[in-house]
Structures are given as structure tokens and as C-alpha cells.
Amino acid sequence: MTTTIGLEIHVQLATQTKMFCGCSTAFGDEPNTHVCPVCLGLPGALPTLNAQAVRLAVRIATALGCTVHEVSEFSRKNYFYPDLPKSYQITQFDRPIATGGSLPIVTEQGGRSVRLTRAHIEEDAGKSMHAADITLGGETLVDFNRCGMPLVEIVTEPDMQSGDEAYEFLHNLRRLVRWLGVSSGDMEKGAMRCDVNVSVSPDPAKLGTKVEIKNLNSFRSVKRAIDYEEQRQAQCIADGTPIMMESRHFDEVQGTTTAMRSKEASNDYRYFPEPDLPLLQLDPTELESVRAQMPELPWEMQSRFERDLNLSPYDAALLTEEHSTAEFFQQTIALYDNPKKLASYMGTEVARLLNERGKTLSETQLTPATLAGLLTMVEKGAISNTASKDVLPMLVDSGVTPSEAVKSLGLEQVSDTSAIEGFAREVITENVTQVEQFRSGKEAVLGFLVGQLMKKSKGKANPKLAGEILRTLLKP
Amino acid sequence: MSSELPRTLEQYRHAVRAHELSAEEYLGETRQLIERGDPQVKAFLHLRLDAARSDAQAADPSSPLAGAPIAVKDNIMMAGERCTCGSRILEHYVAPYSATVVQSLLAAGAVVPGKTNLDEFAMGSSTENSAFFPTHNPADLSRVPGGSSGGSTAAVAAGFALGAIGSDTGGSVRQPAAFCGVVGFKPTYGLVSRYGLVAFGSSLDCIGPIARSVRDAAIMMNVMAAHDPKDATSVKRPHVDFEAALQPTLAGKRVGIIRELQGLDVQPEIAAAMETTRKAAVKSGASIVEVSVPHILSALPVYYIIAPAECSANLGRFDGVRYGLHEDGRDMTETYSRTRNTGFGTEVKRRILIGAFVLSAGYYDAYYKKAASVRQLITDELDAALQSADVLLTPTTPTTAFKLGAVTDPLEMYKADVFTIPADLAGAPAISFPAGKDTAGLPVGLQLMGPRWSDADVLSCANVLFTALGGES
Numbered sequence: 001m002t003t004t005i006g007l008e009i010h011v012q013l014a015t016q017t018k019m020f021c022g023c024s025t026a027f028g029d030e031p032n033t034h035v036c037p038v039c040l041g042l043p044g045a046l047p048t049l050n051a052q053a054v055r056l057a058v059r060i061a062t063a064l065g066c067t068v069h070e071v072s073e074f075s076r077k078n079y080f081y082p083d084l085p086k087s088y089q090i091t092q093f094d095r096p097i098a099t100g101g102s103l104p105i106v107t108e109q110g111g112r113s114v115r116l117t118r119a120h121i122e123e124d125a126g127k128s129m130h131a132a133d134i135t136l137g138g139e140t141l142v143d144f145n146r147c148g149m150p151l152v153e154i155v156t157e158p159d160m161q162s163g164d165e166a167y168e169f170l171h172n173l174r175r176l177v178r179w180l181g182v183s184s185g186d187m188e189k190g191a192m193r194c195d196v197n198v199s200v201s202p203d204p205a206k207l208g209t210k211v212e213i214k215n216l217n218s219f220r221s222v223k224r225a226i227d228y229e230e231q232r233q234a235q236c237i238a239d240g241t242p243i244m245m246e247s248r249h250f251d252e253v254q255g256t257t258t259a260m261r262s263k264e265a266s267n268d269y270r271y272f273p274e275p276d277l278p279l280l281q282l283d284p285t286e287l288e289s290v291r292a293q294m295p296e297l298p299w300e301m302q303s304r305f306e307r308d309l310n311l312s313p314y315d316a317a318l319l320t321e322e323h324s325t326a327e328f329f330q331q332t333i334a335l336y337d338n339p340k341k342l343a344s345y346m347g348t349e350v351a352r353l354l355n356e357r358g359k360t361l362s363e364t365q366l367t368p369a370t371l372a373g374l375l376t377m378v379e380k381g382a383i384s385n386t387a388s389k390d391v392l393p394m395l396v397d398s399g400v401t402p403s404e405a406v407k408s409l410g411l412e413q414v415s416d417t418s419a420i421e422g423f424a425r426e427v428i429t430e431n432v433t434q435v436e437q438f439r440s441g442k443e444a445v446l447g448f449l450v451g452q453l454m455k456k457s458k459g460k461a462n463p464k465l466a467g468e469i470l471r472t473l474l475k476p
Numbered sequence: 477m478s479s480e481l482p483r484t485l486e487q488y489r490h491a492v493r494a495h496e497l498s499a500e501e502y503l504g505e506t507r508q509l510i511e512r513g514d515p516q517v518k519a520f521l522h523l524r525l526d527a528a529r530s531d532a533q534a535a536d537p538s539s540p541l542a543g544a545p546i547a548v549k550d551n552i553m554m555a556g557e558r559c560t561c562g563s564r565i566l567e568h569y570v571a572p573y574s575a576t577v578v579q580s581l582l583a584a585g586a587v588v589p590g591k592t593n594l595d596e597f598a599m600g601s602s603t604e605n606s607a608f609f610p611t612h613n614p615a616d617l618s619r620v621p622g623g624s625s626g627g628s629t630a631a632v633a634a635g636f637a638l639g640a641i642g643s644d645t646g647g648s649v650r651q652p653a654a655f656c657g658v659v660g661f662k663p664t665y666g667l668v669s670r671y672g673l674v675a676f677g678s679s680l681d682c683i684g685p686i687a688r689s690v691r692d693a694a695i696m697m698n699v700m701a702a703h704d705p706k707d708a709t710s711v712k713r714p715h716v717d718f719e720a721a722l723q724p725t726l727a728g729k730r731v732g733i734i735r736e737l738q739g740l741d742v743q744p745e746i747a748a749a750m751e752t753t754r755k756a757a758v759k760s761g762a763s764i765v766e767v768s769v770p771h772i773l774s775a776l777p778v779y780y781i782i783a784p785a786e787c788s789a790n791l792g793r794f795d796g797v798r799y800g801l802h803e804d805g806r807d808m809t810e811t812y813s814r815t816r817n818t819g820f821g822t823e824v825k826r827r828i829l830i831g832a833f834v835l836s837a838g839y840y841d842a843y844y845k846k847a848a849s850v851r852q853l854i855t856d857e858l859d860a861a862l863q864s865a866d867v868l869l870t871p872t873t874p875t876t877a878f879k880l881g882a883v884t885d886p887l888e889m890y891k892a893d894v895f896t897i898p899a900d901l902a903g904a905p906a907i908s909f910p911a912g913k914d915t916a917g918l919p920v921g922l923q924l925m926g927p928r929w930s931d932a933d934v935l936s937c938a939n940v941l942f943t944a945l946g947g948e949s
Contacts, residue, residue, distance in 0.1 A: 087792025
């Protein structure tokens, strides 16, 4: 049995405003608070293109190695649905902004490229909230805050063979869009959505019947749905039952797919060029400068770390998951030239602390300089590796330098006579009774007084020195 | 107040600035005319005369329009006023915002007495397709005013307003202007913002002025023409003063006659008016040239594919879900179906069906795509013809105004647009101006068309001919 998988991924572009109007793209606000005549499709309103959305789309298409077209065209995709207020979606059809390209994936079978068919710009629809989601007498309500959100739809060739590969593809695509800052890639917030096409065939030379799976809300769901569908179709073939070309719905709880209510006939979207928007013309010099200014991509940096810094694939992948982490790492190795040690420290101690605090690196006070300083102290034997684990939280939370932290944690002994003398005088003034007792010959009281001094110095004072100084000062 | 009321916007503006007349006084006179005449003419769907009086009181006499009453076709948004598009489906719809053009007119001191009748969603050539009532031609109440901007042109012809705005998709400003004996101008596509005009055929729709003189149309264009960032098809161009650009003669102008239109059957008085106007053109310094636009007769069928295709998408939003008429059904599909079946009239349904058909899988290439390429061909041919002529002179309509109810075959009705449609397909400026009357005393209108962005020139040439034929300068 051969399984063939293709993906259609919607990536929400991280713009401030919607695709064709000035409404905010903020997520999670009261329903229908980010709406205007344009995104509500009121009569007479017209769309105007968000230039930033186009820039982000060009950026992602360029990173994916697509051919970005200097001229592309918007089209209307016509269908009736309550969450589609114009009764058509503005999308790209005949002439998308980008075609071709690929994205590398690495699975247990090794690394390879998944080819892309196209990438095009379109607007999102509103969100229907059905009886189950609401408490308003079983009605369906629509939230148009999402309506008109800018999307890029990326369509792959049927190039994947397993749920694992699809998972890897999505993971790497999300890493890329975050790396480039073009999308949050957050599937829970709908910033990345995916439809899957799966076909199983007994003949590796021939494709099976294409089945589409919808309602996939996480990477894990994608993998689970494909795994289930693979099994189901294989069973159909074994049983001799026909596989229908259809759309199926993934049930998160059951882990199964079920056929969606079939529409009367195949949908005819009656696409035609959008007359309200002129052809989208991109400036070739601007396209060239996007290409020229493209940063090192995550998988490129990952292999460089493996190759040049001799990092394990695990560490290299971890460090290049987020652009800010990778940048942090690179700045730190400039100050602390032990990449393997640094990578492992970041992957364990730093990662654990971030995880505990639920923060990203950039949200903490830790800097490449302080982390490099700490590891240098460990390296020089100034503090132990164990002690460094007590210091790190201070660097993360308060932004002090490593030596300040070491000092304030008393991990460094104080043998400065004058400092200890100061503490000793305070102790003598504050403990008149005990001082009398000592002077009248009770030697044992000295231990108590040394203890008081140690407390005052927060344990930093050299205890032997403290005893000697107290004894000298208490001499009558 | 002087004894004689101004007949044109230009005269009105002069009188107001000379303090011989106030906007409020003029509106009072207009109100009387409306109250006396509109029950017969039925130009307006809704009047706002009390609000207009306050607007007139507040009008600045030195503003470009100085408080002049300007009527607005009821498919153009004016905030707080109903905007029905002449349709049951929007019968109670109140505009939540104003069209850019309405904002510009109001800012320039226009006072809107009311919203005017139209063929439902601007689809028609007689205003008989209004879901509410037909409008009557002030020149002969038994006849149609033309359409779809019949309410606006009738209002201007009857003295209910000094000017009006209409929308022109296939001739809907020019054809009723010809029938009512007023001036109707369709600007270059992209010169006047469409924001707030309820879309019919988006690639064709233009808002244009309807006026008593060509000069008045130029005065209105000075207010209406501006780049609008809210309309992506609006074009940024250097500012033109259309009124100042009006020239006294046609010296050096080449007036083209289109060979392929010569054989068309037109009413004899219209053919005679063409002849008279040619002579007037020559007398005014123009030369007459014959040009060829080989595929111009395909314009009509091309239009009746492209406009319905666009309208089938544009009118999808009237589904009863968010606003407008709602007819409950057992499920969404039935709700859509019942709402749209009850809410739309026959002609609108016909065009939606034609549009959905020509866009559907398997027919798209043969119809829509073919039509789009023939449209380009006609545009190129017109561009070529306009290399050897500065303006093209044609009749606006094959006949003068017909009787209400006289034309029942939709194809016959569509033929009324044969002369006006080419300019819409090409996005070119075109104007209809009065050029005499037929033997029944009904107005005859002729059309001048120019290359895209030659609006000032088209207005100027039309002004010369219009005044030469006895119109107000």
C-alpha cells in the first residue's frame, strides 16, 4: 500500500490591520468589534489592498524558493455561507502571487524536500458559532472579527507518504513563518490551519482516491487523522469497498474521520477576476531586495551549527527553533567560545528555567554577556557547576551580573578585615548581656557572637577571622 | 429675490453670490415645484426637504455649490438616509455611511432634497424596473424618463433639483438624460470614486453628473472628481478644472463619425439632429472624419455577459443574513432562496441567472472569457479610432422616450443601450447633451465620446455644440 499526502495550509499574516480594510487583527476580543463596512461586505463598500500583507507574503514565498510573480491577479470565489458576508471570498486563482518552491523536512528516513504547487493571498471568512459553543437558544451566530484577516495559502504537491512527514512539514513551516516574523503560526488561535488530502493505493505507480480531511486544529491531529485515514482506506481496499472522493471531518475525541454531509453537486465557485482590485504589480527591484536581504533560514543555520560547531542534530534543532534563541546563542558564543557546552547548558538549565517561568528568552533579563560570564566563571573554577544553577535564576529574573549574583548569594567568601570589624562592632553594641558574660569569663558565648556576625554578613564572612576580630575587640 | 428663478447651477451660484437669492429661498421654490409636480413625475423615492432646509440655511454662499439642491440616485449611500436601490430587498435599509462622492458634494455646499428612483439595482433603461413605482418623463408624463437613473434625470428636467448624480454602467446616466432633455456625463472609469455606490457591474460602474447645461456638469465634476484611497480603481491624476477648461469653439477639433453605426435604425429626427450637429460642429471650426470601430456592434452582447457576471457576484450579499429583507426557510439554503426570490424583481433575477451561467464551469471560457477579450478588442479599436478623431459623435439612443409599458421584450429594451455601452466597456468619458426635439416635442440627445482621461475635452466640445444648438452656455 502506498499513501500519498498533500497539504493545503492557511497561514495568517502578522499584520496590524486586515487584508482589505483598516480593522484591527487583534485576536480574542469581543465578537464583532473589529468590523467596518468593508469587511462586513456592506453595499457600496470596496476593498483596498494591505501592502504589508503583500510584503509578508512575498517574504514567505521567497524563503520557500517560490517563483514570485511580478504580476498576479485577485479573483472572486463565489459561494453562499452566513460567515461570508460578500457571498464571495477575494482570493487568487488563475494568477497566484507565487508558484513552485519547496520546503525541506527531516524524518527518520533522512532529509528531503517537499515540493510546493503555489502560494496565494486571500482573505479569511468570519467564524460561525454553533449551538454547542454558545448559550443563546441553539442559534448560530457569526463573529466577523476574523472576516478579512490576511492569509497566505500554501499548497503542496502530493509529496508526502506518512503522518510523520506531514507533521514534520508543518513543524518546519511553522518554524519558518515564525523565524521570518510573518505569522505567529499559532494553530490554537487559528493563525495556521491545515487541510489534508490523503489517498491510499495498492499500486505504487497509481494514485488512489483523494480524500480531504478538515477540522485539524493541531499538528498532532494532522498526524492522527492521517494515520487513521491510512488505515481506513487500506481496510476499504482489503474489503473491496469503494473509497469515496469526499471531505471528511476529524473527530478529536474519537481519533476517527467521518464523511461530511455531501453537497448536492461538486461546488462550482464561479471564479472570475476581482474587478474592484487592479492587477497586483510587484516592483522587480523590491523583489530582488527581499531576496538579497533574506536572513539565513532556520534549516540552513541548523546544518551550519552541526557542520561548523560540531553540535548534535538535537541541539542544533533546538537552538534554531526560534530565531531569537538562535541569535542569543550566536551572540553568546562570540563571548564564550565553547559552543557544545553552551548548547547543552541552554538546552538543559536555561530551557528548564524558561519552562518553569513560562517565558521566552527575550522576556527574561538574561543576556548573552551574563550567560557567557557565568559559564566563564564555571570554566575558571571560580564557582562550581552546581553553584551556577543557583546563580542562573538571578541572572534570568533580575538582570544582575554573574559576579554580583555570586556575591549576593554568598557563594564567595569575604576575608576583608575592616568589613568584618564593622559587623563585629555592631554585634558588640547589640548584645550587651552576652558581651558582659564573655568578659566575665564565659568563653562559650563567643560562639553565639560569631553566629550573630555571620548572620549580619549573610554568611559571607570568613568565620575564623570573625572569631579572632571579636576576641580582639572584646579585650578589656 | 429676483423675479426670475435661475435655470442653471451656474446662474444660481451667481445669484447667490450676488446676494440676489439665498439657498434657503431657492430651496423653498424647489420644494413647491416638488410638492406640486412630483406626485405626477415620481422622481423621488424619499424626500428629506426639512433636513434639506436646515442644510440650505447652513450653506456657505461662497462654497462651490453654494447650497444648490442636488438629487442623489438611491443606489448611492448618504449616511442616515434610506438606500433602497429601488429594490424590495433593501426597502428599509438605512445607509450607515456616505459615499465619497456624496461627502464631496455636501462638503462643497450641495443640499440633497431626496433620493431618486431607479431601475432595481440600476438594471434597466426605463425606471419601470423600480420595485416601488415607475418614474414619468416630465416632457410627457405618459412616457418613461429612461433609466436606470430616470429619477435623477426627471428631477433635474422637472426643476426639482439643479443637478443630480446617477450611475452609468451601460448608459444609465446618458440614456435617461437624452430622454428627459438634460445633460448626462459618464466620466472616465477611475476619475470619480465608486465608494458608496452599490455595485452592479464593478468594472463598468461610474458615478456621473446630470445637469441642465454642460457647464453645470463641469461645475459638478470639479467637486466629484478626486482620487479616493477607499476605491482601489480610483486613479491619482493631476487636478483639472473642468469649468475653466471649457473652450469657446471647436477650432482644430476632429469630430469622428463611426462607420459601423451608420446603418443602424434610428428615429428620423435623431438622424436629422446628427446632421444639424455635424454642421454646427463644422461651423464652430471642427473637421468631420469617418472612423472605423469594426467590432462596435459586439459591444451590446459583450456587455450583457460581463455586467450580469459581475452583478451575480455583487448581489450575492443580499442573502437576508445580516441586513435587508429576510424570509425564513427551513434551512439556510431555503432562507436564501425565499429571501432572494421575494426580494428581487424579474430583471434582476434574469441578470443574476445569466451571470451565474456565464461564469459556471464549462461555460466560463465560451462566455465570460470570450466577452472579456472582445471587450479588450473593442477598447483597442476605440483607442485606435480616437487617434484620428478627438471625439466621436453618435446618437445617445436610437429613439426618443417611449411610452410606459410599451417595451416589454427585454432584448428590445437592451437595444436602447447600443450607442452608450461602448464607452462603458472602454472606460471612456461620454456625454449626452440635448440636441433639439422630435416631431412629438420629445427631447433628442446626442453623445460625444473621447479617449480615457479626455473628460475636460469631451465636456468642452459638448459645451460648444450644446450652446450652438441653443442650450444655456
